[in-house]
Amino acid sequence: HCQISGLDVIEGIIAVEETEFNKKQRNTGKWQKMAKPHAFTVYYVKKARNHRWRCSDVTFWCVDEHLCNQWIQALKELLEMQKSRPKQLLVYINPYGGRRQGKRIYEQKVAPLFSLASISTDVVITEHANHAKDNLFEVNINKYDGVVCVGGDGMFSEVMHGLIGRMQKDSGIDQNNPKAPLVQCNIRIGIIPAGSTDCICYSTVGIIDPVTSALHIIVGDCQPLDVSSVHHNNTFLKYSVSLLGYGFYGDILKDSEKKRWMGPMRYDYSGFKTFLSHHYYEGTISFQPARHTLGSPRDKDSCRTGCYICKKSEQQLAEQHKERGLKREEDEEEWKVIKGKFLAINAVNMSCACPRSPKGLSPAAHLADGSADLILVRKCSRFDFLRYLVRHTNQDDQFDFSFVDVYRVKSFQFTSKLSEDNESNVTDIGKKRFGQFCRDHPACCCNSANSTWNCDGETLDSSAIEVRVHCQLMKLFARGIEENCKGEDADSQSSVEQLL
Ligand SMILES: CCCCCCCCCCCCC/C=C/[C@@H](O)[C@H](CO)NC(=O)CCCCCCCCCCCCCCC
Ligand SMILES: Nc1ncnc2c1ncn2[C@@H]1O[C@H](COP(=O)(O)OP(=O)(O)OP(=O)(O)O)[C@@H](O)[C@H]1O
Ligand SMILES: [Ca+2]
Known part of the structure; x- marks a missing residue:
């Protein structure tokens, strides 16, 4: 250069x-x-x-x-x-x-x-x-x-x-x-x-x-950019380029929308409030690992101008276009399934670096490699979650915690335990009452309700979603x-x- x-x-x-x-x-x-x-x-x-x-x-x-x-x-x-x-x-x-x-x-x-x-x-x-x-x-x-x-x-x-x-x-x-x-x-x-x-x-x-x-x-x-499409039951909901976040970032956004008058400060206010509420959510996440890309979320190098990993994906995309009409192989590829209790589920198409977090939610994520980094933060103590958050602001590795997992994926699906239960017609009245009780007592951290998805700063109506990364769908x-x-x-x- x-x-x-x-x-x-x-x-x-x-x-x-x-x-x-x-x-x-x-x-x-x-x-x-x-x-x-x-x-x-x-x-x-x-x-x-x-x-x-x-x-x-x-x-x-x-x-x-x-x-x-x-x-x-x-x-x-x-x-x-x-x-x-x-x-x-x-x-x-x-x-x-x-x-x-x-x-x-x-x-x-x-x-x-x-x-x-x-x-x-x-x-x-x-x-x-x-x-x-x-x-x-x-x-x-x-x-x-x-x-x-x-x-x-x-x-x-x-x-x-x-x-x-x-x-x-x-x-x-x-x-x-x-x-x-x-x-x-x-x-x-x-x-x-x-x-x-x-x-x-x-x-x-x-x-x-x-x-x-x-x-x-x-x-x-x-600069080409990956875009994720978000669907629910064969209905298109939204596209996302930065953060698709359930739990922590969904709750911050929902609370902050009521405080728009505060300007950019609203995120700190709602962030602090959401941190204290410490809600976790139960659900199932299934994903297809991104095998086509050379990188991994734990890489030390980040995506930079002329990134060779993104260039490689561009070449693969061009080949795919040539072979269009042939059956796509991705449907047959493996799905991994993870059930658990999560404080946050974050899927990022790019690092999501911003002044609050100069290296972002996933420092090694690529702008145009056709994949997203799926970060699962499991239920942990407030203190551990704070340690995790603080690492977004310094040089320490935010994935080096036993309660944090990160995967590079090309598609994923999420269903909350609540919607799974509703679908299987489990009508446990006691459980519902207990849910109501918990909503009224925010000090209790159990999964009384669904969270919402934060899709690039906008809330989605549905908690069950199906997401697919489209390699280099647009350009900046x-x-x-x-x-x-x-x-x-x-x-x-x-x-x-x-x-x-
Ligand atoms: C102790 C300090 C820890 C600081 C941790 C900072 C992590 C910040 C990570 C920011 C990631 C932004 C991802 C981008 C998302 C955008 O598509 C979207 C639309 O603009 N923005 C937001 O949803 C807006 C999201 C705004 C998030 C603000 C988070 C503020 C968290 C404050 C936690 C305070 C804990 C204090 C405990 C004593
Ligand atoms: N004239 C308008 N009046 C009200 N809302 C608008 C208008 N024009 C755009 N919007 C909406 O305002 C929302 C927020 O705008 P914008 O993203 O510019 O600011 P922000 O929310 O402060 O920043 P950020 O998204 O970076 O957090 C957008 O979703 C957009 O749809
Ligand atoms: Ca990407």
């Missing part, structure tokens, strides 16, 4: 413009000797610390007007040849996400950069939930090179549902069929973070910073987290800077 070539340099250029300079500029330095100076300014990506990108500029002065114009022309032609760069974007802004700064962030930090890079935009400020999703079913989508969402994970989820849903509708695929081979979505999504957790942005870029994300969009980055304007050239925290130079 540290090598430099002419092409790398163009990749880092945002725009080239003839420099308009005033008398003051003309009278500075050695250029004041020039009778009639000419100049052009190159705006480029400057890489700063901790994956942050900034727009910087450098002005080249020239005595010869013709030579100056030739340079401008040549650089503009090279920029024009960068076919992965978007020209026309559809932007959705959630004005109420996170700290309600979405509109301001877009107008002040992002729109000027898009305009500098000659990107045209159609901007929709959402008026209600599902506005963006519904709108994506109506717009002339082919007009756009990408869709940008300004908001949090929930807003991203809306846009993703709109795009994937639209894609399947246009291709005649029934989303309610859990086994349907879904059509990949080639229109990239850009995330301008303005939410509460912004876990998808953090896990794919390495920082929550609107300017950095805007620059990844401008240079036309592309991102490149994954970059390996730093000179150690984790050091500044790394962009190719333009190295050239300068």
Whole structure:
């Protein structure tokens, strides 16, 4: 990554413009000797610390007007040849996400950069939930090179549902069929973070910073992403890219929804409350291990830009597409079944790194390997659960506990004990009364009721679900987290800077 070539340099250029300079500029330095100076300014990506990108500029002065114009022309032609760069974007802004700064962030930090890079935009400020999703079913989508969402994970989820849903509708695929081979979505999504957790942005870029994300969009980055489909009884419920969590994260979300007015703080409040309530839930989880991928959840290396494990999965996917029509072998593959009492069941398609937990729920999970990491946290003491949680915030291994198991899977199913009992028509009135008693006395930690699934920050209505990972179903304007050239925290130079 540290090598430099002419092409790398163009990749880092945002725009080239003839420099308009005033008398003051003309009278500075050695250029004041020039009778009639000419100049052009190159705006480029400057890489700063901790994956942050900034727009910087450098002005080249020239005595010869013709030579100056030739340079401008040549650089503009090279920029024009960068076919992965978007020209026309559809932007959705959630004005109420996170700290309600979405509109301001877009107008002040992002729109000027898009305009500098000659990107045209159609901007929709959402008026209600599902506005963006519904709108994506109506717009002339082919007009756009990408869709940008300004908001949090929930807003991203809306846009993703709109795009994937639209894609399947246009291709005649029934989303309610859990086994349907879904059509990949080639229109990239850009995330301008303005939410509460912004876990998808953090896990794919390495920082929550609107300017950095805007620059990844401008240079036309592309990061494929695994998407899980969630069904209940042959009915499609939702897609998930980050966390599908039952128990702890489901309960936090349910409680926090009532506290939206608190903003991002609501998660800490509900997190603390849920931690104290210490509820566990009984159920059965069955899963198919992901045998196609090379990695394991206990690997020391994490998914980084150009990840070879994700590339391998991409190749396998291409082969599968070629062999389409042949019977899929996955139906015959083994299922593992685990019954137990769980404080949390977390399935993550990516690390789920976020500022609260910089290495995430599963540090070695891959963005695009066609698998999810299934983390089972069994019933344990409050103290042990706290030790487990604390390891999300430091360098210690959060899977190194006897009550935590982790599996890399390509599909799984869950049924709670309660719904199993209901299905087998066990009507134990005493048990139900006892359940009621426990709901009224939260100090009791038994499984009085079902938890809810937290699906990328939204609750699901059903506790019994069937989940399948779809390898690289969609793409983002991102490149994954970059390996730093000179150690984790050091500044790394962009190719333009190295050239300068
Ligand atoms: C002692 C400190 C332990 C801190 C442990 C922090 C672990 C944090 C892990 C965060 C994982 C986020 C996964 C991302 C999920 C997103 O798809 C979703 C949508 O935005 N966000 C949430 O559901 C929002 C989920 C928000 C979760 C907040 C959890 C806060 C837990 C606080 C526990 C306090 C225990 C204190 C005991 C004294
Ligand atoms: N104009 C609107 N009014 C009300 N709700 C909206 C509007 N636009 C979008 N939404 C909904 O708001 C929900 C939350 O938005 P968003 O994800 O941007 O912020 P957040 O919840 O604070 O952040 P995070 O998801 O990162 O925790 C989304 O699920 C989205 O459907
Ligand atoms: Ca994955």
